[in-house]
Amino acid sequence: MADMKAIVQQTYGAPDVLRLEEVDRPVPARHQVLVRVHAASVNARDWHVLRGDPYLARLALPTVFGPRGPRQRIRGTDFAGRVEAVGSDVDRFRPGDEVYGDLGDAHGAFAEYVCAAADEIEFKPANLSFAQAATMPLAGSTALMGLRDVGRLRAGQHVLINGASGGVGTFAVQIGKASGAEVTAVCSTRNVDLVRSLGADVVVDYTTEDFTRLGRRYDVLFDLVGNRRLGELRRALAPGGTLVLSGGGTFRGRPGIVGPMGLIISAQAVARFVRERIVVLGTPPSRELLAGLRELAESARVTPVIDRTYPLVEVPEAIRYLEGEHARAKVAITV
Template identity: 80%
Template sequence: MKAIVQQRYGSPGVLRLQEVDKPAPAAHEVLVRVHAASVNARDWHVLRGDPYLARLAAPQMMGLRGPTRKIRGTDFAGRVEAVGSGVDRFRPGAEVYGDTGDVHGAFAEYVCVPAEQIEAKPANLSFAQAATMPLAGSTALSGLRDLAQLRDGQHVLINGASGGVGTFAVQIGKALGATVTAVCSTRNVDLARSLGADHVVDYTTHDFVRLGRRYDVLLDLVGNRSLGDLRRALAPGGTLVLSGGGTSRGRPGLVGPMGLLIGAQVMARVARERILVLPTPLSRELLAALRELAEAGMVSPVIDRTYKLDEVPEAIRYMEVEHARAKIVVTV
């Protein structure tokens, strides 16, 4: 089969489309014929080995000199090709979507994934649309519903509202009954409003910290503000949820966005506000909940651009350099 392979760290130019062995499902695994996959920030983090600290903290993905897993890509949607022993929820031909997690391997014609990491594809979505949802949608849903426990009538601010996670977070915030303030650039103001944002702050002309408004929940997806700034935007007893963000955009840094997350974990022990770091979510329950939201018309994926499998290097380059809006999809 054809797959996008990475042997060493570097720019998107190190990626190669190669012929590799087609995987076979082990016990409790499902082999999926990939129809679409999507690009995430973690793809270029692993591509560049960025930050250096992650090479020690996440050895299941990143070795010291090159990635542990050679085929890139995590989010996918496709049809079940075969199932391993112990799998009774899916049959060949079933339309599914999911997240390979630390195993990666979705930028390929076929991928093997544990059955617990896939779910039936939303019936009203195309494969391309469904492929955008696993990581970005799960991050937004887990961060707002589960971690922040966002409730009806509360006010939430989404910093980075036009990105992959942000576009889902705006919609999920509205689905949970909150008043949503989206922070984005001028070119994305209309997009944020179209997704249901009640208020939009254009960060090129206004600083949400200095506007004087306070929020019950603040979901930071960018990592470009200090903890002090973010805390000042919270209402008394409010909740700050941090979810990665940031890139060295070139040579890898030592700590990168992990510095903010580490600082947050220290500050959380003494701060009056709730300061929470969102782990990478991965569960069938989240995928099932996203499917229900999509089929109810409460969440609709937004796709910026679509690339073919052999164009994955250009897709990642576009995400890294051009500040893509919403999601980038790879069709297989």
């Protein structure tokens, strides 16, 4: 069987546990396509799985986390590339097609080839490079589902995005503007100009202001940080408003016990008893979301922002850069 290079992980730990190794090239099943990967991207999901952080996730997500290391050896979920071969049941894609997608719990994108289910990938936006397209699947889908599908954001409404300069946040600012909403973006001082350039109407610098105490109320509050108490977030919601929670957490030197899952657990416990809508967002791979992102990208309403690009061999350094909270927007991997 032909070999390929991939970033492999055997045990939980720092980015140094990752190794570039020769492994067997995957073979597509009947419903899958084999893709030659040209680019991938790094998400917070990658360092959480890398370190097994928080410990509670190892119990809550047994399909992803094993007792001593992740279930899947090859890291990475977002990718963009060209179809190399298709399974016998696949008729939508052909060799040579440019595609992009999110492997979800299967992982494996930090490699020269991946196999992906044909119904979970989409044609790459024609106006984007492979690197740009590879930054969209997870972060862009999270933003689109959080605002359009769950938040039900409409023109004229007010939305606040906490964590606006991150991977999901930079997409959310643009999607919010494309929806016709007034967008308030929360970020640090060094990222104010970035989020303004993406279309934010109001920018709150969290180093000098607390958005939960400004007296403003929002129809949709999209929290991507997970560092505020539930009561504080609810205080910033308009009557009947929607709070959407997605991810968050930062690495503090060693895996935590609960991490951002504490906020999620408390939200799920009280959601049915309060007048606001509180939704914990899950974003499984979806061709429908990818198609929506492709339309937004090709109409120039959403453009990925790439902070840095690393080659495949430097994936450990890329993850270290992301988890150290230095990254703005997205970090891409070229393969």
